[in-house]
Amino acid sequence: MAIVTGAGRGIGRGEAIALAAAGAKVVVNDLGVDADGGGAASGPADEVVDVIRAQGGDAVASYESVADWAGAGRVVARAVEAFGRLDVLVNNAAVVRQHKIEDATEEDFDVMVGVNLKGTFAMCRHAIPVLRRQGGGRIINTSSNQWAAPLGNAEYALSKGGVTSLTYALAWELQNENITVNAVAPFALTRMTADQAERDAARIAEGVMSERRAKAKEPRAEAGLVAPIVVYLASDHAAGVTGRVFRAGGAKIGMYSHPVETRTIFREENAGPWPHDELVDLLPRTVLVSDTKAPHIV
Structure with missing residues (x-):
């Protein structure tokens, strides 16, 4: 049984559908917000639930905000109430607002860090006691290569760097609990990356990005192509894999090294x-x- 947050669109949608196809019952959590965190709608989560059921799977919707501490607890409770247990937590929910540091507001900071980092922490906080009682489970967080290769947008980068650090910390803390904790830094064509070419051109014009680096960036493919590594990490085959950060999208799966003193x-x-x-x-x-x-x- 799996929870996927931010599962109404893009990468999370592909992960939820792929996990269901692999046999998992799924809580499809999505507040239905815009890419920048504004608005709310039940439609995206409901549509994914309908797709999973039409394919013979079992799923229920959740419209809670993971940035709400109590709301994150209700997402976990929804899983236990609907399916009797929780085996896999995929923390995918995220928002982004694109700007330079001098244009960032306190609200921008609070929204991005609230969803991307606090939301991931809150979901882990509420899910781990359930996984411990059941004797194990899988946690798969969503980081970003902006943790390792900055592109501006500082509060987004720091939120995803925090997710990476949280992944390492929980993997160490839970190493004897049969609970694995890994992260995926995806690249895909989503609402968040649709204007990537225009933003890269602006960075080149401003002198903060070289044309060489822009050309070296991976082409962004269909969002569902991130899902296979998540399904693998959720499976019994990955029982010994923990504390790892993977780069995945398109036809590529890679793994980052842990930072070391050089x-x-x-x-x-x-x-x-x-x-x-x-x-x-x-x-x-x-x-x-x-x-x-x-x-x-x-």
């Missing part, structure tokens, strides 16, 4: 803090030796 300098602890002059001399020749420019960003 260069280090030392001094005797009893010698006190590093003198500024020593750092000025040492850092460019050691820790920063190949990082005078950051090609992965530009």
Whole structure:
């Protein structure tokens, strides 16, 4: 039995339908908001439930906002009430507002961090006690490559970076509980990415993105092509896979390495803090030796 949040459209829709096709009963959670978090409608969740039932599966709708702490609890309760248990949680719900840092408002910050990060945390918080009582389960979070390869839009990037950190933390905490926790950083053609080419052109014109990087970006394919890695991570075949972040979309599935410390300098602890002059001399020749420019960003 699976919950998929943000399952009314795009990537979440494909995940919900694919999990149902694989035999899962599904709670299709979607508040029905616009891509920027405005509005609300029951139609998107209801339509996906109808598709799953028409294909012989079993699904129910949930219209709760995951950014509401109590609402997230009601999503989990809906699963248990409808199907008697919970095995898989897919945290896909997200919103985005595109702008530079100086144009961001407190509301922009609260909405994006509220849905993308708080919503993921709240769903995990309410689902994990159920999974523990049942003896195990799967959690699959939705991150973004903006955690690793920034494109501006700072509050979105920080919310998805937080999801990545949460994934690592919960995988460690639950490693002996038979509960796996992984994340997927998808790329697909959705409402959030429909104007990607125009935004990239603007970044190039502003000098914050090179044409080389724009050309190197993966082409965005149909959103449903992200679903296979999610179905795999939800299956018994992935029982030993946890604390991983995958990149998936189109014909590609990849995996990120965990951040590691790459260069280090030392001094005797009893010698006190590093003198500024020593750092000025040492850092460019050691820790920063190949990082005078950051090609992965530009």
